[in-house]
Amino acid sequence: MSIERPILPEAPVGLAQLDERSRDIFRRIVDSYLTTGEPLGSRNVSRLLSVSLSPASVRNVMADLEALGLIYAPHTSAGRLPTQFGLRFFVDAMLEIGDLRPEDRSAIERQVRATSASRTVEDVLTDASALLSGLSRGAGVVVATKQDPAIKHMEFVPLEPQRALAVLVGEDGSVENRIVPLPQGLPASALTEAANFLNARMRGRTLGEARSAVEEAVASAKQELDELSADVVAAGLASWAGASADHPRQLIVRGQANLLEDLKALEDLERIRLLLDDLEAKQDVIELLGRAETADGVRIFIGSENKLFSLSGSSMIAAPFRDGDQKIVGVLGVIGPTRLNYARIVPMVDYTAKVVGRLLKQG
Incomplete structure (x- = not known):
């Protein structure tokens, strides 16, 4: 380490x-x-x-x-x-870093490696965040590139005369919803027709792979789609515009309530309030975690060394994790007061990052 x-x-x-x-x-x-x-x-x-x-x-x-x-x-x-x-x-x-306790290693392996048929990469990262929170009594945080799974199914659920819910189901079990506008006077059959058209061309592909193929098909398949159904297809695609191409970063935070424990004075309560406000500023947290991506190992941020914690006087211990191609795909860590147990949490974060990385390689 x-x-x-x-x-x-x-x-x-x-x-x-x-x-x-x-x-x-x-x-x-x-x-x-x-x-x-x-x-x-x-x-x-x-x-x-x-x-x-x-x-x-x-x-x-x-x-x-x-x-x-x-x-x-x-x-x-x-x-x-x-x-x-x-x-x-x-x-x-x-700082003297000792070995991780056997019970902590077992807890990390058990929770991060838990398997089920519907468990997604996001589930793994959420579990890792919750685990770090529980073991450290701080807030567990993970930032990762949003996954672009292969598509299993897409459908449109009518909500109002001119609005529908577009539901995208991934082969990894993930589900995403978007509200899409509908053309005025759209018959109910047009939603089914648009969904069938999309499923025939998107199933088994990622959004990035499917989008251009569907757009080309819409242009050359006027005889298969009436104009209103084509509008629904276009609206469905537009609702996910940029979702795969831009690879947005997702932030997962668990255990904020832990930060309210063991308060010793009113100034502690104010400090924690400021820290919770910091965690709500998701982009700032993502940027700070991103700085740990360039580290060779665990990175420690203390207090006003970074603008995010300049008011709350908090610390973060973070480590990057890699996929099967040895590419860094995210960072996980713990945020808490500056009196974190660094000697214990540093190896905990390091080991969790390694377990998550091994799991992603297997996937």
Whole structure:
């Protein structure tokens, strides 16, 4: 497993000279924050250290760490918390990634690899998102190129005199609906005629493959279709215009409710409200996840390093997954507060991406 580790921006020279005592104290402060979200004071730090060190000596080291921009005091006379820069330094220089727990591996394999006759690629990705949410207690997110399955069946269901529901069923079990306009005075038989015409030419093909063939057939099959039925065929095709050619990205988010758990103060509630607003801005989330596609492994985004989380101060851990041709086709990950359990979630995201990739290769 590899982690994409960006170079620390404007890193003070003193970071490279941190001695073991300073690193140990800094690690204790970060570990406490990731576990409890609370600041850690010098007296408690001195009790946690493996070597005997007075609270006064600890305070001196904490002052040096604060001068380097690694920690700060949220209130006067309070303990210390890591800054965003400190978290980035910890993740890039000090984070120790362990093996995934056997029970987590089993849960990932069981849920992602669950099979059923009607299970689509989107079902797999939705399950992966829900799984990551459950294991991390954050929000699980997946962004992937929208699939263009072979078509099994298409039909038109009348809704109103001048509107119908176009239903497209894929051979993978997927179903998509579109509202299409109908010509005035259209007889009910014209909907059946248009559906039969389309099914004869689209079945077994993707939308991209079928569209041009159907358009050519409409132009040369005037004797098979009356004008009103031809209009319905054209409307049905137009309703899916660009659906395969542009390969839109689909975003799947599960577990937003997890973000409301373990709130410690009103400012936490406001931060989570901002994060939920961020997740509603789907295009921004898609763009951020897209940045992880170029990574060699897991990518970690912390707080205002990206504009999406500049207000909510959240973090995202993401990894790309590949199809059978080794082409990156999507990214999955976890979004949550900056005090995510990075050591546990990083291998979890990495392993899930690998399982999803293996499953796509088999498909």
